[in-house]
Amino acid sequence: MTESFSFAWHTPLALADLPVYQGENFTAELAQKLSQGLRLIALTALEPHAAPTPLLAVLAADQEKRLTAFVSKPLERLPSLALRFPQCQLFERELSEDYGLIFSDHPWPKPVRKTPDSGIQRGKRYPFFRTEGRQVHEVAVGPVHAGIIEPGHFRFQCFGENVLHLEIALGYQHRGCEKLLLKAKAHQRLPLLECVAGDTSIGHALAHAQLMERLEDLTCSERAWHLRTLALELERLANHIGDLGAIAGDTGFLPSSAWNGRIRGDVLTMTAMLTGNRFGRGHLAIGGVNNDLDAALCAELSERLEKARRDALGSVKVMLKSESVLERLRGTGALSLDQAKALGLVGVCARACGLARDARLTSPLTPSPNFAPALAQSGDVLARVLVREQEMRASFAMVEDDLCALEEDESREPGAEHGKEMPPHTLALAQVEGFRGEIVHLAVTGEDQHFQVYKVIDPSFRNWPGLALALRDNQISDFPLCNKSFNLSYCGHDL
C-alpha cells in the first residue's frame, strides 16, 4: 500500500484493499494525515464486540474531494490524539465507552452517552469539571428544560455573570439506534433512520439510500434526483426559517419570531403535499423515491413557494434592519476560524467562521452542482444568522429550479428498484449536507446481506463542543441565544 492511498467519496471499497497498520503506527498515520490538514470523517471499531478490536479511520481531503481510509490490527490500548487534534476527542471517548478501548493520556476521559443520572455511574459521581474560587458559582440546567425541547444537561462555571466554562453532558436521548440498525430487517432501516433526528428525516434517509445504492450498484433517474433534492432543500428551508424565528424570539424581536414560526409551517405543508408527511417520512426509497409530482401539483407548489419566499424574506429583512437585534447578535458566542478547524466543526457553524465546508460541494449528490457555499467571517451569532439567511435564499432558488425541471420533464418516476446483492466485507460511505451540516453514514458489510458496522454521524456530534467553547467569556444570559444559533440535535448525538 502506498502512503497516498485515497479513493473517491462515492466508491465502495473492499475492506481487504485498505492499508493495515500495526499498533502505534495506526495512531502515527492518523496524526500525520491530520497534520496535513485532512479532516476526520469517522473513527470506529470494525467488530461489534469489546476490545481488542480493529479500528477504521476515514479522513477527507476536502480540496481534492478525495477520502482516505486505513485500518489497524486488533487493539486494546493506544495513545490519544485528542490534545493535539481536538476533533478526535469525542470519537475516542465513544470508542472507550462502547468497546472498552483505552486511550492513554486522554485529557477528558468522560462518558459520551452515559448520563450523570444513569445507573452505570451509580456510586460514582459524574466527573464534572469544577472551577474553585470564592466568588465562582455553578449553574446546572436540565435534563428537563423550560421549553418544548429535547433533554440534555448543561453545567456552567460562572464568575459573576460571566461563563468561565460550560460542560454539556448528553446521552439522555440514547435509544440504541446503531444496535437496532444491525438487527433491523431491510424494510425497517429507512423508518429507523428517519427517526435518528426527526427534523432531519430527509437528510438521514437520503444518506442511507445513497449508501445502499453505492453498495448495490444502483443509479437513480434524474427525475428521482430532482425529487430528492427538492425534499432536502425544503427541509433546510423549514429549519432555517424556524431557526431564524427562534433567534428573533430570543432577542425579544417578536414580529419575526411569530411570522417565521408560521412560515416554517407553510414549508412543512409543502413537504406534506409532496410526501404526505410534514417531515418527509417515507419519501426516500433505495434506488428512487416513493412520491412523484404531476404538472398541476408542481404549479401549486411553485405558487406556495413564491408566497413563502416573499413572506420569509420580508420577515427576516425587518429583523435584520432592527439595530437592537443586530446589537444583540454581534460578537455574541464567537468562535474563530482556527477553533472551528481544530474542533472539526461542520455546517452552518463552520461556514459562519469562514470555513467553506459543505457536503453539497465536496461530495455532491448530482454531477454538476452550480453552487457556492454561503460564508460569513465573524463566527458569532450574527454570522450564523447571516449564513442561514443566505442559505435560505439559495434553497428557495434550488427548490424553484427543481420544481421547474419536474414540471417540464414529462416522464414519470418509476419508483424503487432492486439492485444487486451487497458485496460482503465492503466499506461504503455517504455524506449528505443536511440543514445542520454534513451527515455521514458509514457501513461495513458482513456475510449474508447483513451489516457488520453501521455508523451514523450526525453533524451535531461534531458541533456540540463548539457550543461549549462559544460560551466561554460570554454572559450566562447569552446561552439561549447561542444555543438557538447552533440548534444542535440531542437525539442525533445520542443515537
Added chain:
Amino acid sequence: MFGILKERLHQKYRTLDYPAKEPFLPERYQGKPTLDFQQCGTCSLCQEACPSQAIERQGEAIRLDLGRCLFCGACAKACPQGAISMSRNYQMASFCRTDLVLSPHTKEPTPEPSKPFKTPIFRRSLKLRQVSCGGCAACEADTNVLGTLLYDLGRFGIDFVASPRHADGILVTGPVTKNMAQALFDTYRAVPDPRIVIAVGACAISGGLFAESSECLGGIPEEIPVDLYVPGCPPNPWSILAGLLALQKRL
C-alpha cells in the same frame, strides 16, 4: 418602526377558526387506517410489510395497533385484497389504550365518560409541562408548532409552562430511554395531584420503532397512568390539538 408595521400588514391574520372550520390537510395525508375485515384473507403480507410490528394476526383476522403504527401506509400497499386503506381522519386521539387497537372486536371508542373525570378545575386553563424522553424532535416540533399563529393554542386556555410545579399535567414524547426514566418520574411527581398525563406519538405510547431496544422502556411505564393517547409518527399538529380539546371537554 414603519417598516415593521408595513410588514405586519402584509403578513396578515393567520389563525384558523378551529374547530369551527376544518383544517387544510394535503391530498397525500395519511390518517387513521380503516380495516375492512370482510375483505381480509389469510395472508400475512401486511404484517410482513409493517416496519413497526403494529399488525398481528389473531386467528382469522388481523389486529392493527394504532399505538405502534407509523402511518406509513406500507400495509395498505401490501394488501392484495384492499382490506386496509388510509383514511383522511386526523382525529384519532383516545382516552383508552385498548381503543387504539383495531380488530373485528373493537367497539366504537367511548365518547363520553360515565363519571366526571378527575376534576373540572382545569377545563378553562390547562397548563402542561412537556417532557421529551428520547423523542426524535418530530413529536416535539409538532407539539411546539401549536403555539404558532395558525393554531394559537393559548386561545383555548392551554399553555406549556416551564416548571412542573406550575403544571396541571405532563405531555410525554419519546420511547422513554433508560437515561431519561429518572427525570420523567421526577417531573411527574413534581406535578401537584390531581395531574394529567398525555402520551404523544407511537414511541411514547408503545415504544414505536424502539419497542425492542434494550436502551428504552418501550414507552411510558405503567407506574405513570396515561389519560390521553395521541397516535402518530409524529401525529399531525391537528391530531394533537383535536386530542387536547377532546380531553378538555372531558375535564
